[in-house]
Amino acid sequence: MKRKKKNKQHNPFYDPTLKSRHTSAKRFKRFTLTSLIFSITFLAFFLFDMIVKGLPAFNVAYIKVDVTFNEKSLDDTRFAVPKEYRDIVSRAWLRDINKLVEKNPSYMNTTQNMWVLADDQVDQYLKGHNYKLKENEQVFVDELNSNGLIEKKFNTVFFTNGDSKIPEYAGIFSSVIGSILTLIITMAVAFPIGVMTAIYLEEFAGDNKFTRFIEININNLAAIPSILFGLLGLAIFINLFGMPRSSPLVGGLTLALMTLPIIIVSSRAALRAVPDNIRQAGYGLGLNKIQVTRDHVLPLAFPGILTGSIIGLAQAMGETAPLIIIGMIAFIPDAPTMVTGAATVMPAQLFTWAGMPEGMYIEKTAAGILVLLTILISLNAIAIYLRKKLEVKW
Structure with missing residues (x-):
């Protein structure tokens, strides 16, 4: 044993720190693997929680009721349905x-037998969530449910209505339109200016103090x-310019x-x-520099751009903080028709809903997050597809 140890010490290729370095490498590998597993677990838990909370929002309760249409009921919607139904159907639906x-x-x-949107407390009661129904209302709802006069249907209101103070009538339509108009303005301004700036800095600008100053500030702006x-x-x-708020x-x-x-x-x-x-x-x-850049360099770089x-x-699209500052978190029930009209965006509306005490707003917040995640994943998938589709092999 002593001879073997002596041979190791006199071996010119023997590294006494080799064992400790192997141990450190294994430790680092375990650490990175643990971090990866932790990240995937957290992401899976987040998605599972959002799906569990958000899926119920895509179905909403409807009650089959005799609705009376006459001057009296149109003037006072309390007379549109029988007295025993007034507290379990949606007041917003009756107003319309x-x-x-x-x-x-x-x-x-005439009197029409039709499906009427239920009150949010009835919907939450049927879904087994927190509710505030009186005991007699619970008995009445159970009786209607057993007789097949209550059904859960696809929540079209969620996609066709704007925001509302009445939970069962609140939707994301106005915020989606606001998001679309906002992003159109964003890309119409940022894309041409950003691409032209990148072309100038990369292809035409010289290496001097001015361009280095611009490059440093651009990199700093991306991190603030x-x-x-x-x-x-x-x-x-x-x-300064007096543009319309929100x-x-x-x-x-x-x-x-x-x-x-x-x-x-990126450009x-x-x-x-x-x-x-x-x-x-x-x-x-x-060819001159402009022709080379326009006809050869830019087409090849376009997929990455x-x-x-x-x-x-x-x-x-996922930003909320800067839009809160400029007032786009206001209550906007109607979809904007012009870029100068008052509007809100999806992240801001979800932020507002998250602070509401009613249980239906909680599930609608989760459902809205699922819709927003679907849009963001779709945009990233489109970016990957276009990159592969337009990529040129050199």
């Missing part, structure tokens, strides 16, 4: 019975908290400021990935 008459004039001065862009939008677009125009311009650094950095990386022999071949054919832009758009 005049719209049913406008669509179906033959309903006037998003709420600061909201303060910047409030100071410039609302206070509008998609201001929201889109604010998110454009936030998205610009991401588009610039520069895509341009830098184009081999120099492409440029040299163009110069060899007698598009991918970075879509990812930046997806990040902007």
